[in-house]
Each structure stands twice: as C-alpha cells, then as structure tokens.
Amino acid sequence: MRSFATILFLMTFLFQPTQAQSQLETEHKEKARAIIDKAMNSDLALERLTYMSDTFGPRFSGSENLEKSIDWIVETMKEDGFDRVWTQPVSVPNWKRNTESATLISPRERNLPMLGLGGSVGTPEGGITAEVIVVKSFEELEKAGDTVEGKIVLFNAEFTSYGRTVQYRLNGAIEASKHGAVASIIRSVTPYSMQTPHTGVMYYEDGVKKIPHAAITVEDAMLIQRLYDRGDKIEIHLEMNAETLPDAESRNIIAEIEGSEYPEEIIVLGGHIDSWDVGEGVMDDGGGSIASWEAARLMIELGIKPKRTIRVVLWTSEEVGIQGGNEYHRWVKEEEQSLDDHVLAMESDAGVFDPYGFGFTGSDEAFEILSEIGNLLKPIESGEVTRGGGGADIGPLMRDGVPGMGLVVDGSRYFWYHHTDADTMDKLDEEDFNECVATMAVFAYAVADIDTRLPR
Incomplete structure (x- = not known):
C-alpha cells in the first residue's frame, strides 16, 4: 500500500x-x-x-x-x-592500440580493414597466421568443439540489436579461447557498413588464456563466410601491437x-x-x-x-x-x-x-x-x-x-x-x-x- x-x-x-x-x-x-x-x-x-x-x-x-x-x-x-x-x-x-593489421592470405590475398578491440592483448612478435573457422553464434562455436584448436575464430553474427550482437565483441575472445583458438575476430557490430570497422571494449575472464580480439568490416566478414561455405581453406595473418599501461x-x-x-x-x-x-x-x-x-x-x-x-x-x-x-x-x-x-x-x-x-x-x-x-x-x-x-x-x-x-x-x-x-x-x-x-x-x-x- x-x-x-x-x-x-x-x-x-x-x-x-x-x-x-x-x-x-x-x-x-x-x-x-x-x-x-x-x-x-x-x-x-x-x-x-x-x-x-x-x-x-x-x-x-x-x-x-x-x-x-x-x-x-x-x-x-x-x-x-x-x-x-x-x-x-x-x-x-x-x-594503446599502436600498429595493427589483418591480411587475408588464402585463398587470395587482401588487406582487411580492421580495428583491435579495446583492452585486447597484442599478438606475439611477427603476428599470427592461422586457419579461420567461421561461426555465427556461441552455439555454433560450441558445436565446433575440438576443431577450433589452433585456429582463428571469426564470429559472423548479423546485427539484430546492439544489446544482443555486442555480446560477440564483449565475450568473443573468452569463448573462443576456451575452445583453443589462437585469436578471435568479429563482424563489426553495425547494421550498415561502407568498409568501416567498429571498435569497442572487450573482456577477458580470469583463468582463461587471453587471445587477441579484433573487428573486421561487415563486407569482409560476409566475403569470408562465402569462401568458408564453399569449402575453401581460409588463412589470415593478424598483427596487433596493443599494450595496456598503468x-x-x-x-x-x-x-x-x-x-x-x-x-x-x-x-x-x-x-x-x-x-x-x-x-x-x-x-x-x-x-x-x-x-x-x-x-x-x-x-x-x-x-x-x-x-x-x-x-x-x-x-x-x-x-x-x-x-x-x-x-x-x-x-x-x-x-x-x-x-x-x-x-x-x-x-x-x-x-x-x-x-x-x-x-x-x-x-x-x-x-x-x-x-x-x-x-x-x-x-x-x-x-x-x-x-x-x-x-x-x-x-x-x-x-x-x-x-x-x-x-x-x-x-x-x-x-x-x-x-x-x-x-x-x-x-x-x-x-x-x-x-x-x-x-x-x-x-x-x-x-x-x-x-x-x-x-x-
């Protein structure tokens, strides 16, 4: 009352x-x-x-x-x-972001516009070159199981709402690392793109290995998805010199x-x-x-x-x-x-x-x-x-x-x-x-x- x-x-x-x-x-x-x-x-x-x-x-x-x-x-x-x-x-x-780059190596070479996500660790000296596995959700990542080990995970999650889609930016590195990935990449969190990558904060979890986490454009995420669906072997070279200072x-x-x-x-x-x-x-x-x-x-x-x-x-x-x-x-x-x-x-x-x-x-x-x-x-x-x-x-x-x-x-x-x-x-x-x-x-x-x- x-x-x-x-x-x-x-x-x-x-x-x-x-x-x-x-x-x-x-x-x-x-x-x-x-x-x-x-x-x-x-x-x-x-x-x-x-x-x-x-x-x-x-x-x-x-x-x-x-x-x-x-x-x-x-x-x-x-x-x-x-x-x-x-x-x-x-x-x-x-x-600090410092210098960074992403390059599609296979099946053809292409420089990928990218932005490291805020708080991400850098790559080892010389960068990371690895095969890419593409998933559209955390559920698909779970189903991929052991096949993720040693690979770069691309989360190609289509924008539905900011609150839902941003979860791949926030928590993608955690979930990919749990499955043994060496790095993770997201499709930028946006409903519209003209080759513009979107940055933003991301998280790590205690007890889970920290891996580099970056965003590429909607266009390139869709390109890689098409290549992946055709059965092509996809490799990306990722180089990030990010660091966290006091x-x-x-x-x-x-x-x-x-x-x-x-x-x-x-x-x-x-x-x-x-x-x-x-x-x-x-x-x-x-x-x-x-x-x-x-x-x-x-x-x-x-x-x-x-x-x-x-x-x-x-x-x-x-x-x-x-x-x-x-x-x-x-x-x-x-x-x-x-x-x-x-x-x-x-x-x-x-x-x-x-x-x-x-x-x-x-x-x-x-x-x-x-x-x-x-x-x-x-x-x-x-x-x-x-x-x-x-x-x-x-x-x-x-x-x-x-x-x-x-x-x-x-x-x-x-x-x-x-x-x-x-x-x-x-x-x-x-x-x-x-x-x-x-x-x-x-x-x-x-x-x-x-x-x-x-x-x-």
Whole structure:
C-alpha cells in the first residue's frame, strides 16, 4: 500500500493541479519559449563542438587529447559565468592500440580493414597466421568443439540489436579461447557498413588464456563466410601491437548554476567527454556533452536563475568502464552526501540526431509532471516522455534511487558511425543538434524551477 504521505501528494497533485499547471502555462512557458528561440538561433554550441573535434580529435581514455580537451572546456566554462566550475580526479584505464593489421592470405590475398578491440592483448612478435573457422553464434562455436584448436575464430553474427550482437565483441575472445583458438575476430557490430570497422571494449575472464580480439568490416566478414561455405581453406595473418599501461589520471568536469531557493537540491545533466581512439567522437559523445553544457549556458545568457541547482557533469572514461560515472556516484554518496538531494539525472549519449524527448525511469507522479513539462516543447516537437530510460554514466545514481532520463533521438543511423573513423562532424545536422540543446535545457530548467520537487 502507498504511504499516507504519497496518497496526500497524489490528492494534492490530482485535485489541485492549478499551481503546477499555471506555472507551466505562464512564466515557464514564456521562459521555455525564450530558451528554444535562443537555442535554435545560436551557432555557439556548434562552433564549440567543431572546434573541439577539429583541434583535439579523438579523446580516448588515458590520452593527451582527452586531457587537453578537458583543459579547454574548463577554461571556457569559467568564461561563461557559471557559479562554480571544477574537476574531479578519476583513475582511468590506459590501453594503446599502436600498429595493427589483418591480411587475408588464402585463398587470395587482401588487406582487411580492421580495428583491435579495446583492452585486447597484442599478438606475439611477427603476428599470427592461422586457419579461420567461421561461426555465427556461441552455439555454433560450441558445436565446433575440438576443431577450433589452433585456429582463428571469426564470429559472423548479423546485427539484430546492439544489446544482443555486442555480446560477440564483449565475450568473443573468452569463448573462443576456451575452445583453443589462437585469436578471435568479429563482424563489426553495425547494421550498415561502407568498409568501416567498429571498435569497442572487450573482456577477458580470469583463468582463461587471453587471445587477441579484433573487428573486421561487415563486407569482409560476409566475403569470408562465402569462401568458408564453399569449402575453401581460409588463412589470415593478424598483427596487433596493443599494450595496456598503468592506469592514468583523468577528470570529470563539473559546472553549476546555483539554485536561488533550494541550492542543495540538484538536477544533473551531461554526457561523457571521452571517445574511442578513432574518428572524432562527435555523436559518441562529444555532441551530447556540448549540448548539455550549452543547455545550462543558455540559462546564464538569458538571466534565468532556477530555484534548484543545475549541475552539468561531463564524465570521463565511459567507453572503457564507466570510471567517471562510478567516481561521481561515489563522491556524491560518500563525500558530498547529496544522493537524496539529487532530484533528477539526465544524460545524452545516443547521438545528437533529431530529438523526440526523453525516456524516464522513476515514479508515476514524476512521470506525470515530466509529461506536462514536455508540452513546453511543442514548438519543436521534442517533448515526448516515455517509460524506461537513463544512461551508462547516470546508471550508478539511478541504482540508488535517483530518477533518471535519457535523451531519445532518431537513432536509425547511430550505429552506422558508432566507434568508427566515421564519427565526425559532417554527420551532424545543425538544426537537430540545436533541438537537442533546447530539449535538454527546457526539461532541466522546468524541473529545477517548479514549486513541487520531482517526487521519487
């Protein structure tokens, strides 16, 4: 049964809706309109994202590029006039790709575009040349049994959904090694390819021999499958000089607009500032990070001072283990002791394509309020609130009860570019990007400023 306090709140919300609704229909509607207009007619966020991408390139965990981009963001945020800007030290993995190559040797010679998977060991000096066995699933690998010994396993798993297909990237080396393989290769995790290999993190298991693990393109995986089905003997030479160095020091970036009435109550919004070591990390997740920053900066420019504190957090090292998100959660819980005062956590990490709204995880009461706030975004049709949503970096907060929401966009092309050399500025549409900024800004502002705190 609901507690008496919850029932009382529901009665107040359901039978006396005029206060919240009148706010959203008057002052909040007016300010939301100003935020939308400013976001849609400003080039600043796009200029900053372009500058960061062009100047620093990929921002991989443990890299100088990442730390230089963090320095630039902190300096620029201070110039923007945030009430407080600081960084939070985070120890992060430090894997280096170095040189690598894959070559089809038999039945014909062909250089295979490839990317080693993050965290993989390298090959022995001189590389590995071995026969290839092709499987489409872990079940097929199990059926192959002893025939895998001494071979390179190619997992040619067709993309169905990211959650299902990524298992071959994450766990392929473990399963192949258990059967005696000397290396493993996956078909890149993507529904569409133009000879673009996709990297990403992979795992090893204690007690199982570590073998090299890499990704090739969809086209080449399908080619090898056809050769294999015809009964041809297939050999590949794989050379990877990857290495894992001692952990490096990185930083989360935190900037605040202090609340005018309830400064201890916090609305968090952000993205992860690190990227993979290929491409420029524009969609994953430079765009989400800059959009979150700009969403708060617009309020400063417009002179909007919400009742609750708005905190922008750009998390580091999401791609290789969520170290930034975990450290922020630890700090909030153990040092700041503000977990109960985190009213809402918002994240943008699905690209900055045309936004639809947010996916939300939290109480029914909060869902109703957020749905009402979504009406403020009717001018750009990006205010839909749906059940279920969040993000990797806010996941630790959400598991401790903080309501969470993730920006929902048209993701039909996201996995075309995800973790590839093709994640670059030319994939971004300025109007879509500005709508993402406006959507995050309006939700953050309204939740921070309504009289009723968003209920858990």
